[in-house]
Amino acid sequence: MSTADVPGPPEDRRFSVPESEQDRPVAEEPGPATAAAMSPAEKAATREEHLRLAEGALVRADDLVAGYVPGVNILNGCDFYLADGELVGIIGPNGAGKSTLLKALFGLIPVRSGGVTLRGEDITSAPAHRLVSLGVGYVPQNNNVFPSLTIEENMQMGVYLRPKSFKERFDYVAELFPLLGDRRKGKAGALSGGERQMVAMGRALMMDPSVLLLDEPSAGLSPVLQDEVFIRCRRINATGVSIIMVEQNARRCLQICHRGYVLDQGRNAYTDTGKSLMNDPKVIELYLGTLAKAQ
């Protein structure tokens, strides 16, 4: 699949670059030497640009500082936004803080400064049940199914706040993941890694979220199943669910996402459209070269 296949998000896309300008050399702007030396993706990752572009975003994080151990910050002033309808990828080296960012967005670790908003409403450190009722779904990388429960029971856990909508939601999820309907009475613990990933995503979708946070949905899967996960994510996004996806599979992620962030040492180092990031020489050299060889 080529990046040209990626459909644009539905509304006003301030970040999109007209096709005619995408490969045009960037004229050096007057200003401080450091700004002139920055690539467009580096410049877009600055606070000034974030403040300019993040206005009106569906999910927005500003200057986040967070960590696990007192005195040790893992996120060091991280900025992030997700516009309505977008599929945004977060890539970066191991230990960069990608999972930590998702946990901070979902209120799972203490935020020391900065904040998170959803449709302009402050949700910094909000409890999970409130976030779920506001339409945010989170699929952690590991331990994301109840293995002793059946697929159907796992799906019921996903809809516990609105049990009456079970049938309608299950029909939607089973259409996306037919296996979940076919094997609804089977124990989730008996499934393969790829199938469990479907259960985890299905469960999050049961609540009819408007935003889905996915932590490495393709991790540990065979290349064929990885591809399926990316295609499903695109389909879920096309049904109107905005998605934030953390991925080790950087190139594949950038191919399917509308925009991407490269996170390094707890802050965003580069951000741009997926296509532009894949073509940015510094991003290739620093983050895609070795990863690309490993694939």
Ligand SMILES: Nc1ncnc2c1ncn2[C@@H]1O[C@H](COP(=O)(O)OP(=O)(O)O)[C@@H](O)[C@H]1O
């Ligand atoms: N539960 C935890 N307690 C303490 N430190 C943690 C915990 N989880 C992650 N870290 C540390 O936070 C840093 C970022 O981790 P993480 O967000 O998982 O990185 P990534 O997802 O980008 O690989 C790492 O240095 C990691 O050791």
Ligand SMILES: [Mg+2]
């Ligand atoms: Mg991680």
